Amino acid sequence: MLLTISTTHRPATDLGYLLVKHPGRLQRFETSAGPAYVGYPEAGEERCTAALVLDVDPIALTRGRHTVDDFTLGRYVNERPYAASSLLSVALGKVFRSALAGRSKDRPELAGTAIPLEVAVPVTRGTAELCERLFGPLGWTVEARRIPLDPDRPEWGDSPYVSLRLSGELTVSAALNHLYVLLPVLDDAKHYWISGEEVDKLVRAGEGWLPAHPARDLITRRYLKRKATLVHEARARLAEDIESLVDEAVTAVDEEAELPVEEARKVPLAALRREAIVGVLKEKGAAEVADLGCGGGALLVDLFAEHGFRRILGADVSTRALEIAERRLRLDRRGDLERQRISLVQTALTYADDRLKGFDAAVLMEVVEHIDPPRLPAMAYAVFGHAAPSTVVMTTPNAEYNVRFEGMAEGAMRHHDHRFEWNRAEFAAWCGEQARRYGYDVEITGVGDDDSEVGAPTQMAVFSKGGTA
Incomplete structure (x- = not known):
């Protein structure tokens, strides 16, 4: 599985500080699905790209304790090593933990600043319409191209996969949290047992954007594999968060635009x-x-x-x-x-x-x-x-x-x-x-x-x- 994140912020190599991964090194991390690698195909002043590669071993995964009955990695031959899924989301959480939390020891001020970003996921399940529905409301420009079953046999039609490219000005933390939640939602499957901890993960990663998302219910159902008790709990907690967001909006009266930025930031x-x-x-x-x-x-x-x-x-x-x-x-x-x-x-x-x-x-x-x-x-x-x-x-x-x-x-x-x-x-x-x-x-x-x-x-x-x- 492959995911790349690029920026043209100057100097672009600041991306390494934000991801807390040095552009001059290839790093390896062990995950339950196989090793994950982080490297930089390009690292210049004008453009920098970080790549996360997850080398899934489907045979080892089927023998591991994380496999559940309804997960298609139970077969040795399938598309799972290539199509982005919850496996890639887990790798994101492990490899970019500090970046997900918005922490950067060397560039703390930049960690909270929106910068131009491009994200590419070459293969993921879903449709162009679903990609737009999930990522569009979050400020991304979405390009999702259907992947044909066989480029040489157009009569066979399209596969159930798309090549996804996102662009926009966001913080790196926001971008990673969007991906952490929405990649499993696109795939509509998870490779591990869903427990109450998944509600905590969803609420934490969705802080500031999920409560007000127009597809919040769809995201919640898919992320939690339609487990009714967990979905109900998540909805209740997100409803509390959306009330806080609405309350914050209420305090932002018309004269706020005339205030200095420091004064305009209201306590919810x-x-x-x-x-x-x-x-x-x-x-x-x-x-x-x-x-x-x-x-x-x-x-x-x-x-x-x-x-x-x-x-x-x-x-x-x-x-x-x-x-x-x-x-x-x-x-x-x-x-x-x-x-x-x-x-x-x-x-x-x-x-x-x-x-x-x-x-x-x-x-x-x-x-x-x-x-x-x-x-x-x-x-x-x-x-x-x-x-x-x-x-x-x-x-x-x-x-x-x-x-x-x-x-x-x-x-x-x-x-x-x-x-x-x-x-x-x-x-x-x-x-x-x-x-x-x-x-x-x-x-x-x-x-x-x-x-x-x-x-x-x-x-x-x-x-x-x-x-x-």
Whole structure:
């Protein structure tokens, strides 16, 4: 298998620093499929090309422990040693590990800079249309040429393979991560057993581009070999990431273009929201906190990092979300004392649950808008009346701010699962009613850039007992 990556950035030999592979040496790496070699067919000031060659031994691979029943390398004679597949992706991950992570000791500033790149994969499965669908939205110019079964017998037609060439201005890290994920997707097969670790790999390699990719679901299904539980987990985690990307876009209001680059780089709204919540909890002196509707555990990670929170509870109706939260928190790698600080429970917030009682504070971060309006009184009683913590912090989208979403249809909501989205007056009225009914004071603020016309993108209410709001 062959893959080349070239640049005309001056000096072009900087490619060696970015790939962390010296242009003057031929290097060999051992992989489960056979040896991989990295060399430079050309290395000049104006153009430099690095080549990755994977010398697949199909006979040895069929005898190895990585073979699975449905993988066609079970035959000695096949196309797998030549057509790019997950074998090449594994080699990319091993050979260019630092480059994939965007690290370069000698050219750290260049590692984060987009430079002109050309990538060639002489043989891969797929069609020209699929190549365009996968790589086109990522900023690549795509050339995919069908390979005939026999150039001398055109009547035989085309093979199921294409010769792929990509060109564009991207960081080397982005280019390699695109290839790492999408080569197995093009091939639509994997040579090794698919486990939960593959979800971590997909989310990690897809950071910053996969959540918003128009073919995200296709990529996820093919990468995970259509294993339903893993696909479901990946979709949930990517959905959290896409919400962060949307939040980041919301903060990029029109005047951003007039700001210096340093000022225009906004902290994602999802991060600002978690930061604001943690700040309130610290201000209130909360030591025991329940994250109600914790989802995949983004806030739990921040809470767990603060040792002032001695007891933390994550509660959600979805067992799958709790499994994701447990993985994100890496609870299986924690010591006993750390593990005792946090617990996860499955429960519905519309039912009174004694396990939610006894906490200093409770958080409902972007939860209320997912509840059907007729069930809101039950949720309010379960939280404010039954669990009754001293402090309740609640955040929800500000519907008025939705007009700042570029391309968002009038009347649309930010997430397909939202049952409603309140404007500022509606949120204030609901919060005031719950505060009077259950004996709290409430203070409402905004999170994110406060627009003079439509307010902040996120509304936050802090309910406090005993007149301490």
